[in-house]
Amino acid sequence: ASERGGRPKVVATIFPQYDFARAIGGDRIELSMLLKPGMDSHSYSPSPQDIINIQNCDLFIYIGGENDHWVEKILDSFDEGKGPKTLKLIDSVSAVEEELAEGMQEEDHGHGHDHGHAHEDGAEEDGHEHEAEYDEHIWTSPRNAEKMAAAIKEALASVDPENSSFYEENARAYAAELEKLDEDFRRTTDGGGRRLLVFGDRFPFRYLTDEYGLKYAAAFPGCSAESEASAATVAYLIDKVRKENVPVVFHIEMSDEKTADAICRETGAKKMLLHSCHNLSREEIEEGATYVALMRKNLENLKEALN
Amino acid sequence: MDLIAEMLSYKFLVRAATVGLMVSLCAALLGVSLVLKRYSMIGDGLSHVGFGALAAAVATGASPLGLSIPVVIVAAVLLMRLTDGSGIKGDAAIGLISTSSLAAGVTAISLSSGINTDVCNYMFGSILAMSKGDVRLSVATSAAVLLLFLLCYNRIFAVTFDENFARATGVNAGRYNMVIAALTGVTIAVGMRLMGALLISGLIIFPAVTSMRLFKSFRGVVLSSAAVSLSSYLAGLVLSYAAGLPAGASIVLVNLVFFLAFAAAGRIR
Amino acid sequence: MDLIAEMLSYKFLVRAATVGLMVSLCAALLGVSLVLKRYSMIGDGLSHVGFGALAAAVATGASPLGLSIPVVIVAAVLLMRLTDGSGIKGDAAIGLISTSSLAAGVTAISLSSGINTDVCNYMFGSILAMSKGDVRLSVATSAAVLLLFLLCYNRIFAVTFDENFARATGVNAGRYNMVIAALTGVTIAVGMRLMGALLISGLIIFPAVTSMRLFKSFRGVVLSSAAVSLSSYLAGLVLSYAAGLPAGASIVLVNLVFFLAFAAAGRIR
C-alpha cells in the first residue's frame, strides 16, 4: 500500500499515460484522469477539486510539453515536501528520440513544423536545436510508449513497493503487446511501396513518422499552434496528392476536418482518421477504447494509405 | 498574371475567392454602421457566444451547428436590445455577453463530460476549405444581406445617425435596428463558420475605420469600405499564395496596410 | 463556515484568494474609467496582443514572458494614444490593435518553425496555480496600482468626464491618460498571466456596468464596483470549491448574477 495507506492514488493528465497506468496498475491503484472525456486540453482549467486531487495523490503523471504549463505552475505552488511524487514523461523519451534520429536517413526525416510544408529532403534546418520546444506528442510512436510504460512501472513500484512484482508482471505483458504493435507497424511500413502520408490537418505524429521512416506533408504544424493554412500550403498538398496519386488524406480526431475535405474534394482522395490519442470522446471511453486498440485502427488506415 | 491564372486553376481558391468576396462585402457594408454604433468587437464577442452555444448543444445533445448559428443571430439581436435605452453602450454589452457565454460554456463543459470543443476553433476558420454547400449557403445569404442593406440604406443611415429623429418622423427605428442586428448576426454567423472570428472581426472593423480617415460623407465611407474590403481580400489571398502565409492573417495584414496608407493620406490633407 | 475553514486549510486557495482580491479590486476600480471611455473589451484585445508578442518572442528567441508583459503595457498606452484626437473610438482601436496583433502573431508562427503557442493559453489562466513569486509580484503591483488610483482619483474623474475642460484648467490631461493606460496595462498584464483574459475581462466590465445600474455618482459607482468585485470574487471561489466548477468561470457567473440583481433593482426604483 501507499505511504498514506490504502491503494496508491494516481492522477494522469491525459489519455495515453492514463491508459498505460491502467494496464500496469490494474485494480491495485486508484487511477483518475484530469481531462474529462472529450475535453480539449486547451480549454482546460483546473477546478479547486482537481488541484486538491493532485496535491493528495501519490503519483502524478504528465507529459511536460507546452500544453502542460499549468501543471508546472500548480506543482510550483505546492509547498516544499507537500504534493505528490511526479513523473514527467517527456524526460523518459528525449534521449531515445535523438538516438533514433541518428539511425535515420536524413531525407526521410521531415520537419513539418514550419510553413506547413513537408521538406522531403535536406531538412537540415533547426529541428534538432529546438530541444526546449520538443514536440510533446511522444506517445504516437509505440517505441516511445514502451519507454513511457517502463517509466510508469518504475514510478508505481517506488510509491507502492509492496506490489512491485505485480506491476512488473503487468508491465512485461504490456511491453510485449506494444512490441507486437511496433512489429506490425514496421511490417506495414516496410512492406508498402509508398512512404508519404498527407495530412489535411494538424500534425502530431512526428514521432511515429520518425520511427518508421515515413515522409509526411501536413497543413499545420504541431498540435497546439492553432493557425490556418496558407493558400500555398493547400495548393501544395493538392499538387502532392495529385502527383503522387496519394489514395488517402488523413485528419486527426476532434478536428473540423475541413481542410482534409477540401483536398479530398479537389483530388478525389479518401479521407481517413489517424487518431493521435490525446484524449477520447465519451463514446470512445464507454466502448472501452485503449491506446493499443486505437493504434491498431490507425495501422489499418495506414495500410490503406501506403498501398 | 501567370500567378493569377495558376491560382484560378485550383477550384478551392476560386471558391474561397467567391465566398470571401461576398462575405467581406457584407462585412464591410455593415461594418460602417457597427463601428459607428460602437459594436466594433462584435465579431470577437459573438465568437465566444458561438463557443458557449456549442458547449451547451453538446451538453444537451442538440446538433452543434443547428444550435450555434441561430444562437449567434439571436445574440446579435439581444445585444442591440440590451443597449436600447438602458445606457449600456455597445462595447460594454458585447463584453457582458461574451464573457458570460464563455463562462457558461466552460462551466457546461466541466459539468457534462464528453465535449470536444475548443474556443480556438472559432478564432480561426478554414477560409480555403469550403464545400459546394458552403459556397451556396454563403452566396445566398450574402446576396440577401446585400439586397436588404441596399434597400434599407437610407433608413440605416437615419437610424444610425439620429435614432430619435428617425423615430419622431414615424420611422419604426426599432424595426430597422432589428434589421441591422439580424443582417449582422447572419453575416457573422456564416462568416465565422467559414472564415473564423479573427478574419470576420478584421473585415468588419478595418474597412470602415480606414475609410473614415479620408471620407466625410456616409456614402463615401460606405463605398470606400466596400472597395477597400474587396481589394484587401483579393490582395491578401494572392499574398497568401505567393508568400505561403496563412490566408486570414494575410488579409488582415493587407487591411492594416490600407489603414496606414489612408491614415497617412488623411494627415497630409 | 466549515466549508470556509476547510478552504482556508489549503494554501493554494489562500493564495488565490489573496492575489485574486487584490487584482480584482484594481480591475474594478480601473474598470469604471475603462467602461466609460469605451475600452470595455481591452482585456480581450490585449490578450491577443500578448499572443502576438509571445509568437514574436519565440520567433526571435527572446524570453516569452519578458517580452509579452512590457508589450502588453505598451499596447495599452498606444491604444490610448491612438484614440487621442484621431476620431477613432476606443472599441474600434482595440479591434484594430487586437486583430492586427493576432494576424502578426499567426504570421510569425508560420514563418518561424516549430512554435507551440496558443491564443487560448491566454484566455484561461490558472488562477489556482500561483507560486510564491506570483503572489509577491501581484500583491506589489496591485498595491501600487491602488495607491496611484487613490492619489489620482479626482484627476481621473475629471479627465474621464471632460478632457477638454481638464486641459483648459491646466491639468496635464495627456499625463493622466497615460497614468490610466499604464495602470490598466500593468493590471491586465499581471492579471492575464495569473487569471487569464476571460476572468480579467469580466472583472473589468461587470462591476462597473453592474454598479451603474444603481448608482448615479462617480464615487458611488467606484465604491460599489469595488464591493461587487470583491464579493463576487470570494463567492465565486467558494462556489467553485463547493460545486467543483472552474474557478474563473464561477467568478464570472457570480458577477452575472450581481448584474442581473442590480439591473432588476434599478428597474424597480
Place this chain on the structure above:
Amino acid sequence: MAALVCRGLCAAYGGREALHGVDFELPAGAFLAVVGPNGSGKSTLIKALLGLIKPSAGTVKLEEGVGRSGIGYMPQQSESRGDFPATVYETVISGRLGRLGLRPFYGRQDRREAEKNLRLMGLWELRTRAFRELSGGQRQRTLLARALCAADGMLVLDEPAAGLDAETQERMYSLLRDVNKKEGATVVMVTHDLVRGAAAATHVLELDGGQKYFGEAGLWPGRAQYGSGEK
C-alpha cells in the same frame, strides 16, 4: 379642427414626475410657443408629443391628417455625433425619410426640397462639409433645415434659436411665420426668447412642472412682463 390634443398628460423619469396634468387642445394652423424655466418639462412634453417617451398618465392625439411622417422635429440637444461621417446634405435630406414610404431611395422631389432648405438656412456653401466639422450654430442650422425638410403639416422645434447668430435667428423666425401662415403648418416651438420667440406665436403654453397657462398669446399674462421688450 384640433391639430393636437393633450388630455391629463403626465410624464415621469424613473418614478420622479417631470410633467403633471397638461391638458390643452391646439387648433390646426396655430403657432404654439412653449415657455417655462429650465427643468419645467418643456422638452419632456415635446418628447411625449412625438411618442419618444411614454406618458405615465393621460393621452396625446395628433390630428388625423398629419401622420407621424409629416412631423418635422428638431431636438434640443442632438446627441454629439463626434465621429459620424455625414455631410450636411446627407443630414438634411434624411429629413425626407418619413416621406419615402416604400421607395428605397430619395427621388428628385426629395432632393429639390433638401436643396431649397439648405439655401434657406444659408448652408448651400457648406453642403459637402462633414457635420462633425461644423460650428455649433452651423449644426443647429443643419438640424433646422432637416426639420423643415420633414415638415408636412407640423413642425416641432425644441429651442431652435439657441446658438444661432442674430441674423439667422431673424431669418428663422420669419421663415417659421411663413411656414405657419402661408403653408398652414402647425408649429410647436420651445423657446426662452420671450421677446421675439413668443411674439411670433399665436398661442402660448407655460409650464412649470404642471401647466401654468394655455391660451392665445395675446392674453398670456407673461406677455405683459416680457413681451414689450427687455425686462
Place this chain on the structure above:
Amino acid sequence: MAALVCRGLCAAYGGREALHGVDFELPAGAFLAVVGPNGSGKSTLIKALLGLIKPSAGTVKLEEGVGRSGIGYMPQQSESRGDFPATVYETVISGRLGRLGLRPFYGRQDRREAEKNLRLMGLWELRTRAFRELSGGQRQRTLLARALCAADGMLVLDEPAAGLDAETQERMYSLLRDVNKKEGATVVMVTHDLVRGAAAATHVLELDGGQKYFGEAGLWPGRAQYGSGEK
C-alpha cells in the same frame, strides 16, 4: 497690464483656415464680448486661447499672474455624456481641479466654493442628481457653476446663455458683472445676444473669419445696430 495678448493668430482645421490674423491686447479686468455670425471662428479662438488647439500661426500669451489653473472655462457643446455617472456636485467641484496642486483630495475650501456656486446657479436642490438626468438648461447651469469654481482671475465662456431661461440669464449676466467688477476677474464671453450680452461688456471683438473689430464696447459700430434694443 494685459491679461491676454494675441499676435497674428491664425487657426486651421485640416488645411482649411477658420481664423485669420487676430491681433489684440486685452487689459486685465476687462470684460470682452466675442461676437460674430455662426462659423466665424469664435469657438476656434477660445480653444486657441486655452491651448486646446494649436494655432497655425501667431501667438497667444496669458498674463503671468493667471496660470492655466486659474481659468474657468465653459465649453459651447459639452460632449454629450449620455451615460456618465456623475452628480451635479461632483461635476461642479471638479472645477477646483486646477487648484489641487499636489494635494490628492479636495479640501474644505474647495467644498465651500462648490457649494457657493451651486447656490448661485440655483442648483442646490439638484446637487445629488445625476448630470445625465438634467434638462438642457440645467446642464448649462452646471457647467457654468463649474467654470465659476475654476475661475481665479479669468473666466472664458462660450455662449453661456444659450439654453438658459430668461431669469437665469439675467442672474448670470449680473453675476458675471460682479465677478468682473468686484473680484476683478477678466471675462471673455462668446455671445449671440447683442442686446444683453454685449451690453455687459467693456470690450468687443467682432470676428468673421478674420478680425473685424476690436476695441471698447462703447465705440463698437455694431452697438448702434443692435445695442439699443431689438432690430
